[in-house]
Amino acid sequence: MTLTSERAIIEVEQLSKVYGALPALQGLDFSLARGEFVALLGANGSGKSTLLRLLSGLSKPSAGTVRIGGWELPREAMAIRAQIGLVAHRPLLYENLTARENLAFFGRMYGLQAADCEARAKTLLRQVGLPRRADALVRTFSRGMKQRLSIARALLHGPAVLLLDEPYSGLDKSAADSLDDLLAAAQQDGRTILLSTHQLERLPPAAGRALILSRGRVAYDGALEASELAAIYQSASA
Amino acid sequence: MKTSYLETVLAIAGKDLRVELRSRELISVMAIFALLSILVFSFALELDRAAREETVGGVLWVTLIFASLLGLNRSLAQEYDLGNLDALLLAPAPRSAIFVGKFAGNALFTGLVGLLLLPLMTALYGMNLLDGRLILTALVGVFGFCAVGTLLATMTAQTRAREALLPIAMLPLALPFLLTAVRATKGILTGAAEWQVWFQLLAGITVIYFVLCLLLYGYVVEE
Numbered sequence: 468m469t470l471t472s473e474r475a476i477i478e479v480e481q482l483s484k485v486y487g488a489l490p491a492l493q494g495l496d497f498s499l500a501r502g503e504f505v506a507l508l509g510a511n512g513s514g515k516s517t518l519l520r521l522l523s524g525l526s527k528p529s530a531g532t533v534r535i536g537g538w539e540l541p542r543e544a545m546a547i548r549a550q551i552g553l554v555a556h557r558p559l560l561y562e563n564l565t566a567r568e569n570l571a572f573f574g575r576m577y578g579l580q581a582a583d584c585e586a587r588a589k590t591l592l593r594q595v596g597l598p599r600r601a602d603a604l605v606r607t608f609s610r611g612m613k614q615r616l617s618i619a620r621a622l623l624h625g626p627a628v629l630l631l632d633e634p635y636s637g638l639d640k641s642a643a644d645s646l647d648d649l650l651a652a653a654q655q656d657g658r659t660i661l662l663s664t665h666q667l668e669r670l671p672p673a674a675g676r677a678l679i680l681s682r683g684r685v686a687y688d689g690a691l692e693a694s695e696l697a698a699i700y701q702s703a704s705a
Numbered sequence: 706m707k708t709s710y711l712e713t714v715l716a717i718a719g720k721d722l723r724v725e726l727r728s729r730e731l732i733s734v735m736a737i738f739a740l741l742s743i744l745v746f747s748f749a750l751e752l753d754r755a756a757r758e759e760t761v762g763g764v765l766w767v768t769l770i771f772a773s774l775l776g777l778n779r780s781l782a783q784e785y786d787l788g789n790l791d792a793l794l795l796a797p798a799p800r801s802a803i804f805v806g807k808f809a810g811n812a813l814f815t816g817l818v819g820l821l822l823l824p825l826m827t828a829l830y831g832m833n834l835l836d837g838r839l840i841l842t843a844l845v846g847v848f849g850f851c852a853v854g855t856l857l858a859t860m861t862a863q864t865r866a867r868e869a870l871l872p873i874a875m876l877p878l879a880l881p882f883l884l885t886a887v888r889a890t891k892g893i894l895t896g897a898a899e900w901q902v903w904f905q906l907l908a909g910i911t912v913i914y915f916v917l918c919l920l921l922y923g924y925v926v927e928e
Binding site for chain 1: 708709712713715716717720723724727728787788789791792793794795796797798927
């Protein structure tokens with residue numbers, strides 16, 4: 468699915484990534500509209516994490532172009548980084564800092580003023596349900612709490628695009644439900660969300676579109692509620 | 706939104722300092738290793754004064770370089786294992802500022818261990834190492850090999866055999882520091898005027914290595 472440039476915030480054209488002789492992504496073409504919530508599906512090794520690393524500027528494409536907010540990677544990576552919030556496999560937090568200290572540090576890394584950062588951190592900690600643990604060391608947090616703090620970190624600088632790599636991994640039902648609420652709120656704030664998962668049975672309720680990857684290619688790009696989605700996914704994962 | 710160079714450096718160095726004050730993982734390991742090392746050398750080399758003047762510079766610098774390897778490995782492994790290097794790279798901050806921030810923390814911790822070694826070695830070896838020129842030489846040497854060490858540790862942290870790989874990669878590159886710093890130290894301790902020549906060489910090598918590391922860091926952290 469491709470969109471006109473005015474509506475699209477992420478535009479990917481003929482994107483390929485090769486590790487040595489191994490193709491991880493092959494000629495991807497798609498775009499995401501502003502405020503859209505897309506579930507990126509695919510079996511392990513289908514190229515989901517590689518795609519998210521490329522979109523976040525952590526990795527460079529072997530071929531093709533990626534434009535985010537009109538800027539092109541990797542040439543304008545600095546401008547794009549300010550527009551991206553990434554929730555990765557790992558929480559990307561410092562275990563020996565408190566939740567508040569982590570957010571203060573990342574706020575400085577994103578050029579936020581101290582007072583502004585403190586106010587945003589306070590609001591986000593409340594939104595993710597961690598206001599009482601603000602001054603506790605992250606190493607004392609459960610997996611679900613780290614995940615919620617990781618989302619607060621990713622949202623701290625007000626990114627237009629939120630990328631999430633398998634955020635449900637290791638979360639119990641209650642934590643996964645609160646993650647769904649947070650993501651729905653982020654979408655309501657106008658953020659574009661691309662969330663990867665290999666669990667078809669645990670899809671974010673707020674997502675309206677699915678992008679299925681199979682062996683580095685787009686196997687399906689369409690409505691999430693499509694009745695044939697399960698069959699397409701099974702076939703793509705085989 | 707773009708982070709200023711200085712703000713990035715201060716944020717990273719300040720974060721490393723705060724984490725270290727809380728965990729004491731780096732300095733304690735480096736200091737214990739350095740202490741044991743100079744103790745072992747002092748027992749192994751039961752030397753007269755003239756022989757001590759010849760060897761004490763080598764003991765100081767070999768100890769300091771090996772202690773720094775322990776710290777550098779841990780410092781960058783902490784960033785890599787929890788994915789925090791990615792978190793730093795995601796920020797709209799210059800790569801070289803991230804390098805300088807990490808370098809500043811590493812140089813501070815290694816410099817502190819070096820400053821701890823000097824009075825201990827003065828007591829153990831019966832020679833005055835608390836000389837302003839020697840302290841300056843130690844700080845310049847630490848500055849140089851911590852720059853190389855920060856770059857190489859960033860590369861090796863991403864490998865499985867990083868504990869073995871860092872010394873293998875680092876020691877050949879540390880040779881110019883070792884050679885010039887040992888000669889400068891020996892010159893200071895024996896009162897030879899040639900220490901200045903070796904010190905200037907050490908300072909020159911440090912500047913060249915630091916600039917090279919600054920320029921190369923962006924290539925190292927990005928594919």
